[in-house]
Amino acid sequence: MNGSEIRQVRESLGLSQAQFASLLGVHAVTVSRWENSAQHPTPYQVGLIQQFGRAARRKDVATQVAAVLVxxxxxxxxxxxxxxxxxxxxxxxDGEDAQSEPRGARRRPRRP
Known part of the structure; x- marks a missing residue:
């Protein structure tokens, strides 16, 4: 994954370098270095960024992820x-609210 692809994913999510960095557990300067091809993310980080790119294809995901981050x-x-x-x-x-709980998730009743 090259720098321009990383930048494209970040921008498609509507995130600043600092916000994107917080999702990946790195500093914003590191994201800047990736985007300028001065450094390269680890294979694990590349996998996360690729998954972020997949998520970015969903309707309204950029607005929702920014709201969740805040x-x-x-x-x-x-x-x-x-x-x-x-x-x-x-x-x-299927048009289901993207912020809904994952399928199969159950809430445990609170104990008195």
Missing amino acids: TAGAIAGLYFLLKWALDEDEGED
């Missing part, structure tokens, strides 16, 4: 991006 933080943003990417892999785009 309200819930990087962990939640990472969770939803990967969930959306997996849904894309399964060919699921």
Whole structure:
């Protein structure tokens, strides 16, 4: 994955370098170096970026991921991006709210 592809994924999600970096657990300068081909992400990071690219193809994902990052933080943003990417892999785009819980997730009743 080259620098321009990384930049394209980041921009398709509507994220700053700092926001994108927080999803990947790196500093914004590192993202800048990747985008300028001065450094290269690890294979693990490349895999995440590729999944982010898949998620970015979904309708309104950029708006939703930015909102999640602001309200819930990087962990939640990472969770939803990967969930959306997996849904894309399964060919699921049934109009269901993208922020809904993953299929099969159950909430445990609270103990008194």
